[in-house]
Every structure is written in structure tokens, then in C-alpha cells.
Amino acid sequence: MMVPGLDQGLGERAQARHLLGRLVQERLRVSQRPRALTGAGASAESGIPVFRGADGWWRNRRAEELATPEAFSRDPKTVWEWYDYRRDIIAKAKPNLCHEFLARMENIHPRWHTITQNVDGLHQRAGSSRVLELHGSIWQVRCTACDVDYEDERVPIPILPSCRTCGGLVRPGVVWFGESLPQDVLQRAFALAEDSDLFFVVGTSGVVEPAASLARVAKSAGAFVVEINPEPSALTPAADAFLQGKAGEVFERLLGLG
Numbered sequence: 001m002m003v004p005g006l007d008q009g010l011g012e013r014a015q016a017r018h019l020l021g022r023l024v025q026e027r028l029r030v031s032q033r034p035r036a037l038t039g040a041g042a043s044a045e046s047g048i049p050v051f052r053g054a055d056g057w058w059r060n061r062r063a064e065e066l067a068t069p070e071a072f073s074r075d076p077k078t079v080w081e082w083y084d085y086r087r088d089i090i091a092k093a094k095p096n097l098c099h100e101f102l103a104r105m106e107n108i109h110p111r112w113h114t115i116t117q118n119v120d121g122l123h124q125r126a127g128s129s130r131v132l133e134l135h136g137s138i139w140q141v142r143c144t145a146c147d148v149d150y151e152d153e154r155v156p157i158p159i160l161p162s163c164r165t166c167g168g169l170v171r172p173g174v175v176w177f178g179e180s181l182p183q184d185v186l187q188r189a190f191a192l193a194e195d196s197d198l199f200f201v202v203g204t205s206g207v208v209e210p211a212a213s214l215a216r217v218a219k220s221a222g223a224f225v226v227e228i229n230p231e232p233s234a235l236t237p238a239a240d241a242f243l244q245g246k247a248g249e250v251f252e253r254l255l256g257l258g
């Protein structure tokens with residue numbers, strides 16, 4: 001059945017989306033300094049749960065309650081069980097179209113950089129090599145006694161895991177709430193945001209600092225900011241173009257726009 005007003009509305013929306021996609025495509029074509037900031041939503045289509053919203057609960061606990069130094073000193077076993085659960089999901093996951101698109105962009109744009117809040121390593125597994133990991137890597141561990149850090153990819157990991165050098169308790173090598181980000185990585189990320197003409201913000205709620213500031217810094221420096229997310233986020237007001245949808249699907253559409 002034809003519903004004239006409704007059909008026209010849908011047609012206009014699809015056309016507006018198409019035009020916005022063409023605009024972003026054109027920006028992508030002429031950009032000299034493109035960057036992407038990714039968050040948990042970039043890995044959602046690989047089956048990795050995001051942190052906030054309904055997905056973010058584990059055994060009735062929220063990520064914010066588990067990913068803290070206080071939670072680890074109080075109950076390292078529970079925190080390690082949560083990380084073991086996430087490591088298991090990540091080990092079985094495959095990069096999705098979002099990761100693949102960003103890896104492909106690196107080949108097209110010699111100055112493309114991806115800055116990620118994710119610790120899953122899926123950008124690298126998709127083939128990206130210019131990746132800044134703001135929050136560390138889930139495959140890295142650090143000794144709480146002698147401070148040595150190294151890669152440990154065992155799944156499952158023995159709980160509680162002990163340091164291969166001194167036998168002390170190791171912790172996940174990720175940045176927790178209330179902890180500082182690695183200063184060299186952070187400085188490079190801000191320098192890249194300041195020196196950007198096109199800045200993609202993909203799958204992040206934009207509520208965790210200092211990562212969220214990167215988009216605003218890029219915008220202040222004159223970058224065209226493109227957000228990709230199924231829902232508006234805290235960074236939507238800073239976006240010049242909001243492409244609403246799942247990251248993999250939006251990137252696939254962008255590639256196919258011709």
C-alpha cells in the first residue's frame with residue numbers, strides 16, 4: 001500500500017543520507033591528514049560487548065566497577081575472571097568491516113592514523129599498522145611487584161597469573177579508570193588531532209577523557225569531523241556530519257557509494 005506522505009519522507013531521508021555520504025566520500029578523497037578515533041562500537045559487530053548500556057554488564061557488575069585499581073586490589077580474582085572472559089571473546093572474534101575499511105584507508109592515504117580506545121588488537125589484526133592504543137592492550141600484562149611487562153596470550157589464563165620474572169601477581173596491561181594514559185602515546189594522539197583535516201569518530205560514547213577531547217581538538221584545529229554511531233553520543237554536537245548506523249554497515253555504504 002502506498003502512503004504518499006510517508007513514502008516521500010523515507011525517500012527524502014534516504015536521499016539526505018546519500019548526499020551526506022557523498023560529501024564524506026569527497027572529503028576523504030581530498031584529505032591530506034585523515035585520522036580516526038575508535039571506541040568499543042568499532043568492535044561491536046565482531047561480537048565484543050561495549051562497555052556502557054545493556055551490553056556492559058557482567059555478573060551484575062558494570063565495567064566501571066571492575067576496571068579500576070581499587071577493584072583489583074580488593075578482589076583481583078574477580079577482575080581477572082572478567083578479563084579472562086573478555087580475552088576469550090576477543091581471541092575468537094574476527095575483525096569486521098569497520099576494521100577492514102580503516103586498514104584499507106592506510107594503503108590509500110599515506111598519512112592515515114587510527115587512534116583507538118580499544119584494547120582488543122583488532123585494528124592490527126585487520127592489517128592497520130599506524131595504530132595508537134590509548135588504553136593499552138588486553139594481551140599485555142604487568143607485574144605489580146617488579147613492574148616488568150610482557151605479552152601473555154594464554155586463553156584461559158591461570159587465575160591468578162604470576163609474573164614470569166619474579167613470581168609476583170600480574171595485572172592486565174590496560175589503563176583503568178583513574179589511571180594516567182601512557183604519556184608518549186597521548187602526546188602523539190593530540191599532535192595528530194591538532195594536525196588533522198578529517199577526523200572520524202567511530203563507535204564511542206565520548207564520555208571518557210582524555211580520548212573524548214581529541215575530537216574537539218581536531219575540530220578546533222579545523223578538521224571536518226565525521227561521527228559514525230547508531231546513537232547520538234556526547235561528541236555528536238562536535239560532528240560536522242553524523243552518519244547514523246553500525247560502523248561496518250556505514251563504511252560499506254561509503255565504499256559502495258560510487
Ligand code: APR
Pocket residue numbers: 038039040041042044045050051052053056063064067117118135175202203204205206207208228229230231233245246247248
Ligand atoms: N557501530 C558503531 N558504534 C556502535 C555500534 C556499532 N555497531 N554498536 C554500539 N555502538 C556505539 C554505542 O552507541 C556507544 O556510543 O559504541 C559506543 C560504545 O560506547 P562505550 O561502551 O562507552 O565505549 P567507549 O566509548 O569505547 O568507552 C571508552 O571507557 O570503559 C572504558 O576504557 C574503556 O576504552 C573504554 C572507554
